[in-house]
Amino acid sequence: MNTTDTASSLEASRKPRLFRVPRNVHWGLLGLLGPVTAFLGIFFLMPLVIMAIFSLLEPGLYGGVVWSFYADNFGRILGWANGPIEEFDIVYLRILMRSFRIALITVALTLLVCYPVAFWVSRLPPRRRNFCLFLITLPFFASLIVRLYAWVLILRPSGFLNQLLSTLGAIREPIELIYTETAVLIGLVYIMVPFMFLPLYASIEKLDRQLIDASYDLGAGRIATFRRVILPLTMPGIMGGAILVFIPTLGNFIVPSLLGGAKVLMIGNLVEQQFLYARNWPFGAALAMLIMSVVLALLMLYVRTTLKRRSPRGTAAKPRTKDRAEGLT
């Protein structure tokens, strides 16, 4: 329905909205939305459009760009050989695959770490529960770089862990902890934990205890109850947390550059190199476009599945789980 129609028809009786809409022009609305439209239009949408254009331009010999269409930036990611000097090389593809693998493992590990704790916290008495939630949220506000620095201190050759192990007599000489994929994973899990915990906790707290009891009463064992009652009911939290962890992990370059060194490069490091050292901006832009499209595709998938779950047609989701719980006999 048209806004003006609604406004003018109601205007006669009373003023239903805070900002009474003038007859035709929504001056109030324009005033409220003007700043954000101008700002995000110029400093958010336009940069993204320019980046998209750059990803299709030819890189200049000494940095900079040549203004001609050039699709090989994307081809190069896949190992496409371009020009007489370059050969078929899947080094970028390998880094890409590693980034996906690391991001997926990080999601799995944060889930593994957070799920039991979220259960434990949800069963605490209110005061202690709030305190625990406070403790989990607090690191989220602490400086990211400081929290990662802590792990540099712990994992480096003369670091805390090596000192501890040699004092205990477990090792003779320092073992290689930092600059490994494990170190990168530890760092990523450490900074991503709050992103997984909070959505997970939200869905676990809402869990209806009676459904679990019903499942036990009807003869289902612990594993069956978990797999067929608890897991489906907490799936929204799991999916939400997975999305929130996966997105920032995929393009992360701070963690691999501090804890992975030159050995464990991720796609984010590649982007950084192209912009700050190799000065091949079009290739860097193409890599960034790739990260962005993966993220957008995932988000669209996520929004569509959650909307389906919430839409009137999809309200069957909750009763269906109940049915399943009842059908366990």
Added chain:
Amino acid sequence: MSKLFGLLRQRFLTAYSLLFFVFLYAPILLIVGYSFNSNPINMMVWKTFTLDWYRSIFGLSTQLGENALYVESTDQLLAAVRTSLVVALTTTLFSTVVGTLTALAVARYRFRLQSFYRFLLFMPMVMPDIVLGIALLIFFVSVGMPLGTGSIILGHCTFLISYVFIIVSARLAGMDTRLEEASADLGAGVWTTFRRITLPLIAPGIAGGAMLAFIISMDDLVITYFISGVDATTLPVFIYSMIRRGIKPEINAIATLLLLASFVIAAVGLYLRNKQHSATPATTEKDPNDE
């Protein structure tokens, strides 16, 4: 027998959770501890308690030898702190105003592009930092805008507006619109209603959004890293490049001070929010359907 297993399982879960909290806090406490260690050669080996690292970052006289002073110049550090504060305060002010205006528009009007605006404001929050960072870098260089404090401020605002928008929107959604209607019925104009009814009611949301914007701006590393140029360095970028050059005891002291500052701000913010939550929704707390 099954009761015994239940107890064991409960014990295991508790132990697991306590380990989780150790995992969260031990690394942070480690830095704090080391920042007071006087051993200049190996900071992992405890020698004696000292405040010298703190003194040295502020350029005060210490008992350390000349060669133990690692922060190239205290001026650099203080300049980074100053840049960070200027950026954070400016972005907080701007993004709080714009974010609140947008939230008011989306919550109190019905218009055709409403879902587009929700989407537009959602985007900067989910855009990976590195993508936004390089998009802004290309943009600033393409339009010929010099990189520096100005570009950092503009860059931070692109995503901080969204955070303020989300928090103020949540507050507006939970607000009783009948109060505004009553005010209008009693003859108050648009401006008076806003100033005397809406604003006081959403003020906690605005304050919360502003606080979040300030913290995120102070902490942002990736986007700042790309668009800061050579002249302006914020504190996180300064620490990042310091760590990359090598581990020095001063970093512990700087990190500890930074942790202290962000924990104090966050704790005050969370405390105020909890207080409000327990103070305002008296009706929902007594709701029998709640549990």
